[in-house]
Amino acid sequence: MESAHRIEDSSQARCPYLVVRDTDAVREVLHRPADFSPGNALVAVTPLEGPALRALQRVGFALPPVLASNDTDTHAGIRKVVAGFFTPATVAAMEPRIRELAREAARNAADQLRFSGHVDLVQTVAAFPPAVVMLELLGLPVRDLAELKRWGIDSMELFWGWPDEDRQLELAHSAADFYVWLRKLVGASLKAPGRNLFKSLAEHGLSTPEMCSLGYFLLIAGQETTTQLISTTLFRLLEGSAPAGWSDAVSEAGSRSVVRHVLTTESSVPTWRRVAAHDTNLGDALIPAGAELLLELSGNQVTTPAGPGQPTAYGLVFGSGIHRCLGAKLAELEAAVTLQETAAALPGIRLREHQPEWIRLLSFQAPRTVTVTDRPR
Numbered sequence: 096m097e098s099a100h101r102i103e104d105s106s107q108a109r110c111p112y113l114v115v116r117d118t119d120a121v122r123e124v125l126h127r128p129a130d131f132s133p134g135n136a137l138v139a140v141t142p143l144e145g146p147a148l149r150a151l152q153r154v155g156f157a158l159p160p161v162l163a164s165n166d167t168d169t170h171a172g173i174r175k176v177v178a179g180f181f182t183p184a185t186v187a188a189m190e191p192r193i194r195e196l197a198r199e200a201a202r203n204a205a206d207q208l209r210f211s212g213h214v215d216l217v218q219t220v221a222a223f224p225p226a227v228v229m230l231e232l233l234g235l236p237v238r239d240l241a242e243l244k245r246w247g248i249d250s251m252e253l254f255w256g257w258p259d260e261d262r263q264l265e266l267a268h269s270a271a272d273f274y275v276w277l278r279k280l281v282g283a284s285l286k287a288p289g290r291n292l293f294k295s296l297a298e299h300g301l302s303t304p305e306m307c308s309l310g311y312f313l314l315i316a317g318q319e320t321t322t323q324l325i326s327t328t329l330f331r332l333l334e335g336s337a338p339a340g341w342s343d344a345v346s347e348a349g350s351r352s353v354v355r356h357v358l359t360t361e362s363s364v365p366t367w368r369r370v371a372a373h374d375t376n377l378g379d380a381l382i383p384a385g386a387e388l389l390l391e392l393s394g395n396q397v398t399t400p401a402g403p404g405q406p407t408a409y410g411l412v413f414g415s416g417i418h419r420c421l422g423a424k425l426a427e428l429e430a431a432v433t434l435q436e437t438a439a440a441l442p443g444i445r446l447r448e449h450q451p452e453w454i455r456l457l458s459f460q461a462p463r464t465v466t467v468t469d470r471p472r
Contacts, residue, residue, distance in 0.1 A: 112368065112389035113382070118408045120377055121390045124369055125416040131369040132166040133418055135387055137254065137312060138368075140457050144260045147253075147267035154271040155278075161301070161309040163316075163418060166372075170417065176299050177313070180233055180292060181421045189232060190428060196224040197433045201440035208469055213447050216465040217326045220437050225321035225429055229314065232425070234291030235284060239276065246273035247319040248454070250311070255456040274307065277314070281306050321426045323363035323454065323461030325433050328354055330465045331361070332434070333446045344438035350431040358393065358412045358427070365395030366458045367414060395460055444469050 115121050124131045137158065143151075160166070162173055197220065204219035223240055230237045249269035252258060258266055281303055284293035292313075296306050331337045331353075332344060338356050343349035371386045382388070389397075392414070393407050413423035420426075444467040451462045 112387045114389045114391060115377070116391045117378075118411060121392070121411055122408075122415055124377065124388060124390055125411075125414060125418070127375075128166060128417060130372055130375045131382075131388065132372045133164050133369060134160065134166050134372075135368050135370040136164045136418075138164075139254045141257050141263070143253075143267070144263055146260065147263040150264060150267040150271055151274075154275050156271060156274045157304045158308040158311060159305055161305050163312060172299060173296070173301070173309070174417070174421070176295050177292070177309070178421050179295065181425060183424065185232065186425045186428060189228060189425070190432065192231065193224070193228055193429055193432050194436065196227055197429075197436040198440070200224055200433075201436040204437065205440045208441065208444070208467070212470055213466055213468045216329050216437065216467060217322070217463065220433055221322045221325040221329065221465075224433065225318040225325070225426075228425070228429060229317040229321075229422075233313075233317075234287075234289060235280065235293075242272075242276070243314065244319070244322075245269065246276075247315040249273075250315055251319065251454075251456055251459050255458050274311065277307050277310050278303065281310065316420075317422055320363045320459065321422075321429050323459060324354070324357065324426060325430045326461040326463075326465055327361055327363060328357045328430055328434060329437065330446075330451070330462045331357055333444070333465065333467065334449065341438055341444070342442070344434045347431070347435065350434040350438070351427075353434060354427055354430045355409065359407050359409050360394050361460070362393035362395075362412050363461050364413075364420075364458055365393045365460055366391055366397060368458070389457075397455070397457055441467070441469070 115124060137160075162170070162177065165173065200220040200223070204214050204216060207214040207219060222244055226240050226243055227237050246269055249266045250273060253263065253266035253270055281293045284291050285297055287294070293306050293310065296309065301309070328337075332339065332341060337353045339349050339353050344353055367390050369388045369390060371382045371384050371388070373384045375382050391407075392411050413420035413426075447466045447468040448464065451464045451466070454461050454463055
């Protein structure tokens, strides 16, 4: 089987991972955490240089392993606490609120389209509703949304991109600002009335640095990856490469089928990392201790430069095993509802820009803009 091979081109040479594409092999790696540790999952792809490190150190920036990168026996208990905010009943109960936010955003996009003749669907419908949903779901105050979105994108680039030293420093200052904001949020949340994520984690025994570490990546992954999924789905649907048309997306069945198609061919999280905890085997291949693996979850430009790939196993799109994404059902619901409401509010639109700039990071991808118009060609 094609279990692993080394990335070789110029940009990827700085990421010398063993790429695992075979579906069965990917699943096997994810289900063998004792052999293939998640310890490298959140390590910066490009090692941070001195200036960037100092900018982070000045604010006490620390990311101890808590959830996604935790390979100790504390993981199960912490995951159970966080999972309590993402139960099937909780997600289902959020659907009316998700639809309300999506409908409002779509109407605003329609207003802007009528006013100016074009509108960017990423900024108008994809960007902010997922952040509002995530904060409300976790019992946290909805505020500073523009900053949160900027911090999320910057942190993704800092940890999963290939920034040079100057760019690293810019991103590190952004990450430091995010961390300071997050530490204040944790402190305020511990004193706030009612149930919220950080109070629950504190009751479980987590320290402030541990809560900040968990919150840092959860507040990014819990909303920015959903924004990116929505963005790609909108773009592919309007571009014409999805297995349905724009008018089909108005229905629940149509929107869900398009979202599922994008998830399995071009997910916003196309790859994820693991590291061999010791010498081990994967199929017929010997994997030496310390070898870093890049697991291909769906089509992407890093391991498959030709573009969206063939559909992969849906069960792997959000990972598998004890570290599977807790927000999988929420993300899929948000994307489908947003697609329905946008298609209903903006009939007859077409792409104004067919080759937008894309976010292309090791483990994240999406078009930065999806600009549309309703004017004839």
